[in-house]
Amino acid sequence: MQAKTATRLQSMDVLKAVAIFLVLWGHAQHLTSINCFDRPVYYHIYTFHMPLFMMISGFFFAMTVRTSFTGMLRRKARQLLLPCAVCLCIIWLFDGIIFGDKLTFKHLIYRLTHHIWFLKSAFICCLLGFIPFAAMKNRLAVAAIATLAASQFIRTHQTAFMYPAFLAGGLIYLNHDSFRAHCRIIFAIGALLCIAGNLFMDGETYRWLLSRPQATGEIIAMRLYKYTMGLSGAIALTALAEWIFSHPRSGPAVEAAAKLGGMTLGIYLIQTLILEDILTRLVRLDMFPAWIFDFIVSPAIALAVMYASVAAIRLIRRSTVASLLLLGIKK
Numbered sequence: 001m002q003a004k005t006a007t008r009l010q011s012m013d014v015l016k017a018v019a020i021f022l023v024l025w026g027h028a029q030h031l032t033s034i035n036c037f038d039r040p041v042y043y044h045i046y047t048f049h050m051p052l053f054m055m056i057s058g059f060f061f062a063m064t065v066r067t068s069f070t071g072m073l074r075r076k077a078r079q080l081l082l083p084c085a086v087c088l089c090i091i092w093l094f095d096g097i098i099f100g101d102k103l104t105f106k107h108l109i110y111r112l113t114h115h116i117w118f119l120k121s122a123f124i125c126c127l128l129g130f131i132p133f134a135a136m137k138n139r140l141a142v143a144a145i146a147t148l149a150a151s152q153f154i155r156t157h158q159t160a161f162m163y164p165a166f167l168a169g170g171l172i173y174l175n176h177d178s179f180r181a182h183c184r185i186i187f188a189i190g191a192l193l194c195i196a197g198n199l200f201m202d203g204e205t206y207r208w209l210l211s212r213p214q215a216t217g218e219i220i221a222m223r224l225y226k227y228t229m230g231l232s233g234a235i236a237l238t239a240l241a242e243w244i245f246s247h248p249r250s251g252p253a254v255e256a257a258a259k260l261g262g263m264t265l266g267i268y269l270i271q272t273l274i275l276e277d278i279l280t281r282l283v284r285l286d287m288f289p290a291w292i293f294d295f296i297v298s299p300a301i302a303l304a305v306m307y308a309s310v311a312a313i314r315l316i317r318r319s320t321v322a323s324l325l326l327l328g329i330k331k
Contacts, residue, residue, distance in 0.1 A: 009258075010245055010254070010258055011241040011242055011244070011245035012056060012059060012060070012241070012261070013257070013258040013259075013261030013262055014241060014245065014254065014257045014258055014261055015052075015056060015237065015238060015241040015261065016053075016056055016260075016261030016262075016264045017257040017258070017260040017261040017264070018237065018241075018257075019049060019052050019053045019056060019237075019264070020053075020260070020261075020264045020267050020268060020306065021302055021303070021306065022045050022049040022052070023049060023050075023053070023268065023271075024267075024271055024275060024301075024302035024303075024305055024306055025041070025045060025298055025299055025302040026041075026042055026045040026046055026049060027271065027275050027276055027280075027302075028275065028297075028298035028299075028301040028302050028305075029041060029042040029045075029294075029298055030276070030280045031279060031280065031283050031284065031285050031298065031301065032284060032285055032286050032293060033284055033286050034286075034290075035203075037203050037206055037207055038203040039203075039290075039294065040202075040294075041294040041295070041298070043201060043202075043203065043205075043206035044198055044201060046206070047194075047197070047198065047201060047206075047209075047226075047229040047230060047233060048194065048229060048230050048232070048233025048234050048237075049233075050118060050158075050162065050230075051161070051162065051164075051165035051230035051231060051233070051234040052165070052233065052234035052237055052238070053118065053264075054118075054121070054122065054125065054162045054163075054165040054166045054169065054234075055165040055166065055168055055169035055172070055231075055234045055235070055238060056169060056238075057122050057125065057126075057166055057169060058125070058129060058165065058166035058167060058168065058169025058170040058171075058172075058173075059169040059170065059172055059173045059238075060169075060173075061125075061126055061129055061133065061166070061169075061170060062129070062133045062169070062170035062171075062173040062174060063173050065129075065130065065133050065134045066134065067134050067135070069130060069134075069135070072126065072130055072134070073127075076123055076126045077123070078324070078328050078330065079265070079328035080119045080120075080122055080123045080126075080265075080328065081119070081120070081123055082324070082325065082328055083119075083265070083269055083325065083326050083327055083328045084116050084119040084120065084269070085112060086325045086326055087116070087269045087270075087272065087273070087326065088108075088111045088112050088115055088116060089108065089112075090273070091111070091115075091272065091273050091277055092107065092108050092111050094273065094277075095277065099281060115272075116268075116269070116272060117157045117158065118157075118162075118268070119265075119268075120156075120157045121157035121158055121159050121162045122162075122166075124154065124156075124157060124159050124163075125151075125159065125162055125163050125166040128147045128150065128151055128159075128163055128166075129147070129163075129166055129167065129170055131143045131146070131147050132144040132147055132167070132170070133170050133174075140174075144167055144171070147163070147167070148163065148164060148167055151163035151164070152223075160223075161223075161226060161227065161230065164227055164230075164231060165230060165231060165234055168231060168234070168235065169238075172235075172238065179239070179242065180242045180246060183239040183240075183242040183243045183246070184239070184243055186235060186236075186239040187236050187239035187240050187243055189232075189236075190231075190232045190233070190234075190235040190236030190239060191232075191236040191240075193228060193232035193236075194229060194232040194233040194236055197225065197228055197229040197232065198229070201229075208222065209222060209225070209226050260306070260310065263309075263310060263313050265327065265328065266309065266312075266313040266316070266326070266327045267306055267309040267310065267313070269326070269327075270308075270309040270312050270313065271305050271306070271309055274305050274308060274309065275301075275302075275305045279301075279305075285297060313327065317329070
């Protein structure tokens with residue numbers, strides 16, 4: 001049983017490292033003057049990388065959730081909302097002092113409510129996911145369908161798009177033995193669906209996926225396409241991770257990736273300042289041909305920011321207060 005649990009955590013931690021690298025790679029695409037919506041690397045990554053992150057979140061949520069709603073609420077508020085709010089306040093103050101942005105209460109509130117949307121979405125998904133994975137676990141199917149339907153009417157922080165992936169991650173955990181036993185065929189089906197969907201993806205289609213159509217038929221068509229792309233890509237990579245790590249593996253590369261996977265929340269927050277804020281304001285790399293920027297320069301920047309974030313996390317962890325406020329970790 002211990003080896004089985006270790007295998008699960010190893011595969012998921014390595015997958016988290018892959019997911020955070022995709023996030024940084026996508027964000028590095030902003031470092032040119034060309035609209036990132038017209039960059040194939042950008043819109044292909046963005047079709048599935050955040051659902052992948054949310055699927056992993058759902059997996060770990062189902063693994064660790066208990067029957068106490070108030071305990072879960074306090075824990076997730078500390079892990080997700082507290083570091084999100086503290087980091088946004090720091091970035092707001094930094095931008096005001098360094099870049100001359102307005103240091104008004106209105107701008108602060110806007111940042112707190114709109115920026116770093118993923119952590120807020122993850123918090124909402126945890127509230128919804130508590131029902132099928134803890135409160136009504138004996139009626140899992142009913143609770144899952146009910147919360148899935150309810151999520152489609154939540155129009156904030158991409159919850160309607162994220163919760164299906166969160167729910168899928170929790171269901172994968174509950175059926176992990178079966179998922180691992182069939183991971184090869186699941187990977188094949190998911191990869192084929194994702195590739196087939198990406199054949200129709202271009203800048204115009206990606207803009208359509210970000211729009212808010214009013215006609216019911218178009219809403220249904222858009223969500224079916226968007227959700228199929230996100231879920232198929234996320235499930236394919238999750239199944240691939242299970243396939244590769246069906247037996248425990250070791251080695252410097254695997255251990256390093258697993259350690260990175262355990263730091264994803266901190267990396268995500270710190271890169272918000274380094275990559276999304278500072279570098280996107282100051283750096284434009286238009287001197288490189290598109291293919292060099294897409295496949296050499298931007299991945300290299302993503303790796304550099306990742307390891308700079310890791311160095312910052314190690315410094316933060318030396319302080320109990322800083323760890324709590326910036327990483328949500330209570331020593």
